[in-house]
Amino acid sequence: MGLDPREPDGEAREMLARINETFARGIPHNRAMGLQILSISSAECRGRLPYKPELVGNAESGVLHGGAITALIDAVSGGAVFAAMRRTTRVATLDLRIDYLKPASPERDVICEASCYKLTRSVAFTRAIAHHGDASDLIASSAGTFMVMSDPRSGVAEAP
Amino acid sequence: MTLLEAITRAREQGELSALIEKIPYALFLGLGAELREGRVVGTMRFSPMLIGNPTLPALHGGAIGALLEWTAIFDLLYRAETLRIPKTINITVEYLRSGRPLDTFARAEITKQGRQVASVRAIAWQTDPARPIAAANLHFLLQGLSPADAPLGAVPPHG
Numbered sequence: 032m033g034l035d036p037r038e039p040d041g042e043a044r045e046m047l048a049r050i051n052e053t054f055a056r057g058i059p060h061n062r063a064m065g066l067q068i069l070s071i072s073s074a075e076c077r078g079r080l081p082y083k084p085e086l087v088g089n090a091e092s093g094v095l096h097g098g099a100i101t102a103l104i105d106a107v108s109g110g111a112v113f114a115a116m117r118r119t120t121r122v123a124t125l126d127l128r129i130d131y132l133k134p135a136s137p138e139r140d141v142i143c144e145a146s147c148y149k150l151t152r153s154v155a156f157t158r159a160i161a162h163h164g165d166a167s168d169l170i171a172s173s174a175g176t177f178m179v180m181s182d183p184r185s186g187v188a189e190a191p
Numbered sequence: 192m193t194l195l196e197a198i199t200r201a202r203e204q205g206e207l208s209a210l211i212e213k214i215p216y217a218l219f220l221g222l223g224a225e226l227r228e229g230r231v232v233g234t235m236r237f238s239p240m241l242i243g244n245p246t247l248p249a250l251h252g253g254a255i256g257a258l259l260e261w262t263a264i265f266d267l268l269y270r271a272e273t274l275r276i277p278k279t280i281n282i283t284v285e286y287l288r289s290g291r292p293l294d295t296f297a298r299a300e301i302t303k304q305g306r307q308v309a310s311v312r313a314i315a316w317q318t319d320p321a322r323p324i325a326a327a328n329l330h331f332l333l334q335g336l337s338p339a340d341a342p343l344g345a346v347p348p349h350g
Contacts, residue, residue: 098220099216
């Protein structure tokens with residue numbers, strides 16, 4: 032589903048390029064993690080955390096640290112809020128719950144799919160899952176709430 | 192030094208650095224832990240790569256969540272009768288204030304420790320513990336309650 036019914040692919044593509052530039056690479060911690068946004072549509076965002084040895088929680092097992100999964104889910108859930116708002120305004124995480132369902136497998140990228148299922152003037156509600164590519168075999172599941180800042184000048188990565 | 196030896200040393204000698212070195216993510220994020228008056232205090236040294244909002248600027252919520260989880264795990268390892276890294280079942284983080292570009296600290300309190308599950312509350316602050324920037328509730332699955340039960344080959348999932 033695109034952002035604009037008249038020109039779905041064009042606008043969605045443009046939004047994807049912009050969000051990768053301003054959000055995935057423009058935000059220092061997202062860039063340090065290596066976050067990539069794979070797709071963004073009406074109220075959904077899909078991102079990838081490439082496997083990196085420095086994100087490992089235990090060198091003996093090679094399993095990613097839970098904190099890296101938390102940061103991925105926080106970021107992609109924020110992306111879903113941008114998608115729902117049609118712009119990259121400033122949002123702030125209010126509350127984030129993550130259930131860890133199984134360890135991430137060593138050497139494998141983690142995919143996060145987030146949706147913003149309710150957006151009010153000041154609060155956005157999100158759900159997200161993380162997996163290795165099979166959404167029926169989850170690493171983590173999450174629910175979040177975000178504050179949405181109404182002042183466009185305070186934007187984190189305000190769209191031009 | 193194996194992980195088990197590092198945990199044992201941390202508990203017996205209050206020497207935490209060997210344990211921290213076993214955790215690449217801690218080096219990546221700048222996480223540390225120290226003992227203050229017999230309590231574990233988790234630390235996250237400020238670095239520009241922790242920023243999640245360059246405009247304010249403010250720390251990334253994921254990094255703050257990671258510090259809270261890290262501190263809770265460390266507190267359990269130090270305090271609880273476990274020699275294996277506890278498995279995080281879930282974490283709920285409340286973000287109370289934006290994290291400024293400063294060093295961040297955290298401490299944890301074991302709300303309840305059962306045979307299999309521990310409930311932990313953790314808070315993070317920067318200049319004043321009475322003004323926390325975030326708080327979290329966490330549940331952990333405890334494994335290997337005695338040293339004999341703690342073979343080191345086993346995989347701690349998110350530790």
